[in-house]
Amino acid sequence: METVTLTMKNPPVLMLEADHISPDAFAGKTAAEIAALHAYEGREQFTLGKYFDVAGNGGKTAAETKIVVKGDVSRVKYIGMKMTAGEVVVENNADMYTGAWMQGGKLLVKGSVDAFTGIGMIGGELTIEGNAGNYLGAAYRGDWRGMQGGVIRVKGNAGSDIGTFMNGGTIIVEGNADVHVGTHQEGGKIIVKGNGKSKIGGQMVEGEIYVFGTIDVMMPGYKYVQDEELEVDGYKGRFALYHGDLGERHPKRKGQIVYGKLYQKI
Amino acid sequence: MTKTVTDVICPFCGTLCDDLEVEVSDDGKQIVDVYNACVIGAAKFLHSQASDRVKRPRMQQPDGSYKEVSYDEAVEYTAKMLASSKKPLMYGWSSTSCEAQSVGHEIAEQVGAIVDNTATVCHGSTLIAVQDVGIPSCTLGEVKNRADRIIFWGCNPCHAHPRHMSRYSIFPRGFFVNKGHKNRKVFVIDPRVTDTAKMADYHFQIEQGRDYELLSALRVALRNEWLPDTVAGIPKEKIYEAAEVLKSGRFGIIFFGMGVTQSLSKNHNIDNAIMLTKDLNEFTKFSIMAMRGHYNVTGSGQVLGWQFGFPYCVDLSRGFARYNPGETSSNDLLRRGEVDAVFVLGSDPGAHFPISSVKKFSELPSVAVDPHITPTTEVAKLHVPVAFVGVEVGGNCYRMDNVPIEARKVVDPPEGMLTDEEFLSRVNKRVKELMEAKK
Numbered sequence: 185m186e187t188v189t190l191t192m193k194n195p196p197v198l199m200l201e202a203d204h205i206s207p208d209a210f211a212g213k214t215a216a217e218i219a220a221l222h223a224y225e226g227r228e229q230f231t232l233g234k235y236f237d238v239a240g241n242g243g244k245t246a247a248e249t250k251i252v253v254k255g256d257v258s259r260v261k262y263i264g265m266k267m268t269a270g271e272v273v274v275e276n277n278a279d280m281y282t283g284a285w286m287q288g289g290k291l292l293v294k295g296s297v298d299a300f301t302g303i304g305m306i307g308g309e310l311t312i313e314g315n316a317g318n319y320l321g322a323a324y325r326g327d328w329r330g331m332q333g334g335v336i337r338v339k340g341n342a343g344s345d346i347g348t349f350m351n352g353g354t355i356i357v358e359g360n361a362d363v364h365v366g367t368h369q370e371g372g373k374i375i376v377k378g379n380g381k382s383k384i385g386g387q388m389v390e391g392e393i394y395v396f397g398t399i400d401v402m403m404p405g406y407k408y409v410q411d412e413e414l415e416v417d418g419y420k421g422r423f424a425l426y427h428g429d430l431g432e433r434h435p436k437r438k439g440q441i442v443y444g445k446l447y448q449k450i
Numbered sequence: 451m452t453k454t455v456t457d458v459i460c461p462f463c464g465t466l467c468d469d470l471e472v473e474v475s476d477d478g479k480q481i482v483d484v485y486n487a488c489v490i491g492a493a494k495f496l497h498s499q500a501s502d503r504v505k506r507p508r509m510q511q512p513d514g515s516y517k518e519v520s521y522d523e524a525v526e527y528t529a530k531m532l533a534s535s536k537k538p539l540m541y542g543w544s545s546t547s548c549e550a551q552s553v554g555h556e557i558a559e560q561v562g563a564i565v566d567n568t569a570t571v572c573h574g575s576t577l578i579a580v581q582d583v584g585i586p587s588c589t590l591g592e593v594k595n596r597a598d599r600i601i602f603w604g605c606n607p608c609h610a611h612p613r614h615m616s617r618y619s620i621f622p623r624g625f626f627v628n629k630g631h632k633n634r635k636v637f638v639i640d641p642r643v644t645d646t647a648k649m650a651d652y653h654f655q656i657e658q659g660r661d662y663e664l665l666s667a668l669r670v671a672l673r674n675e676w677l678p679d680t681v682a683g684i685p686k687e688k689i690y691e692a693a694e695v696l697k698s699g700r701f702g703i704i705f706f707g708m709g710v711t712q713s714l715s716k717n718h719n720i721d722n723a724i725m726l727t728k729d730l731n732e733f734t735k736f737s738i739m740a741m742r743g744h745y746n747v748t749g750s751g752q753v754l755g756w757q758f759g760f761p762y763c764v765d766l767s768r769g770f771a772r773y774n775p776g777e778t779s780s781n782d783l784l785r786r787g788e789v790d791a792v793f794v795l796g797s798d799p800g801a802h803f804p805i806s807s808v809k810k811f812s813e814l815p816s817v818a819v820d821p822h823i824t825p826t827t828e829v830a831k832l833h834v835p836v837a838f839v840g841v842e843v844g845g846n847c848y849r850m851d852n853v854p855i856e857a858r859k860v861v862d863p864p865e866g867m868l869t870d871e872e873f874l875s876r877v878n879k880r881v882k883e884l885m886e887a888k889k
């Protein structure tokens with residue numbers, strides 16, 4: 185595995201759209217070629233080299249390429265966008281769209297990220313050690329496909345609108361989540377280990393949501409079914425199962441109505 | 451002697467009343483009186499005649515005072531500002547004609563600007579919901595003639611759209627509702643006892659921020675499923691009863707306002723309200739409509755829509771249209787410091803944006819085009835006064851139900867004043883030259 189190190193030297197004045205910071209774009213390129221890849225600040229096109237010192241060459245393929253991003257990239261958008269393989273490590277905070285539409289590989293952010301992280305994600309592992317903003321693993325505006333595969337783990341808290349239109353994959357928030365978890369969810373699994381707020385599972389069709397802490401107001405369309413003994417992300421214990429959202433349409437499978445499942449730890 | 455101009459359109463709110471009569475002096479320069487309009491509408495016409503009206507552009511000086519400049523200088527400053535910034539924000543558009551909007555968008559395309567309108571702080575969330583789940587809607591004429599179930603959700607037309615109820619939604623006798631008010635059952639969902647709520651047959655005084663839950667509960671009730679004892683502070687019996695009353699109507703309509711678009715859940719509230727409307731269509735005919743504020747905010751969405759495919763928050767910086775409220779919305783851009791110049795026309799962000807945004811705005815190069823002195827023109831580096839659309843110049847506007855209506859001119863603007871469209875056309879021409887020179 186080859187490692188490319190990007191170190192921020194000239195932070196952008198407005199913000200940087202750097203969708204080329206991904207193992208796929210760096211694979212097979214020398215440090216100089218990487219520095220020549222373009223990025224946008226406002227309507228003007230510049231190169232990555234204007235903003236970053238680039239050290240090391242890319243591996244032969246994306247899978248053999250690791251990128252380490254150093255310095256302040258809190259105004260850099262699209263890090264790891266659509267990456268299919270390889271590894272990216274961001275040592276500080278990153279901005280919006282980190283790991284957006286990610287397809288494979290590993291992306292680790294040691295700080296926090298802003299909104300739209302992992303939107304439309306298809307595969308791979310995305311880990312945020314700090315907090316995540318709104319729309320984590322949600323669908324892009326107007327798209328009906330949110331996260332479809334892969335795993336997102338946030339060690340801190342997450343904002344609102346997690347997993348909107350999600351239909352596959354797993355989102356784990358180890359801290360608390362803001363309002364609207366799994367709106368329009370049609371599959372996949374969301375685990376909130378801290379507290380949830382209101383509007384959890386609104387308009388949910390199917391899939392699973394687990395909340396370990398409190399839910400301040402339960403959606404009216406959720407009906408208690410039974411208690412269950414479960415193992416969830418390493419924790420074993422009892423959960424109360426609710427079916428919902430009863431106001432929403434639900435498909436039938438083998439003569440049975442399929443509901444969204446909301447589990448709350450007892 | 452005076453003469454009366456009939457069938458005048460009111461350029462104030464989204465109701466776009468088209469039955470005003472304006473009495474003007476013989477020479478066509480003075481408005482004497484305005485008939486049929488509500489107080490706000492009449493004030494708009496009379497205000498154009500204010501004696502202290504600013505008639506020439508003014509440039510803010512370092513000490514905060516103003517210096518009068520010519521329109522030529524104003525055009526030059528605006529064009530240079532737009533052509534030299536990396537990412538300018540061009541905001542407003544809701545109080546001007548579609549023709550002017552279209553010229554503004556041409557400028558935006560050349561300079562890679564972000565075009566956003568006032569929906570960003572009112573019905574933008576509605577537009578997000580419409581994109582997510584579609585919308586079953588109708589015209590106000592259909593409401594007048596057919597609707598026997600009216601819901602006002604989070605809006606207060608008594609104050610915001612004063613003639614809405616008498617022209618369309620509650621009082622008029624319609625073709626199929628010939629007893630007017632007596633044929634209609636009116637619901638108001640509002641945490642406050644508003645003047646609209648006082649007229650309702652049913653007022654649900656909902657807990658603040660629980661609209662999403664109540665909308666869901668109504669959908670559950672329509673399906674005759676289980677509900678908890680109270681939802682959003684409303685007992686479940688009332689919710690089941692409301693569901694029955696709504697089902698039993700022949701034609702229903704949900705009107706909704708900023709009480710639901712800008713409170714907790716925002717676009718999700720509208721999304722769920724649209725889905726409730728869709729569910730109700732399994733029992734009877736039901737429609738839903740946004741109570742749009744500015745008289746041509748709907749038109750701004752339309753023009754942006756047909757030119758760029760998105761109704762607000764359009765980011766043209768990369769040479770193609772992108773749209774993502776939360777990122778390309780004015781307040782997010784200002785708050786995060788993502789734009790380096792601001793152009794405002796036909797709205798007043800200085801009065802309506804959070805103070806953090808206004809502060810950023812005051813630090814950037816900025817131009818405000820507005821016939822009035824407003825909080826925005828007071829922070830902008832350059833204030834360009836223009837003629838009043840719908841009073842001193844005509845132009846196309848869209849009513850809240852997406853019906854285009856041609857506004858009329860009733861008096862001449864003061865000598866030598868430009869209209870929005872004229873000012874923008876001159877800026878457009880100059881921007882073209884500057885951008886050519888850059889290449």
Ligand code: SF4
Binds near residue numbers: 461465466490611
């Ligand atoms: S209701 Fe609106 S459009 Fe009608 S007169 Fe009043 S302000 Fe003007």
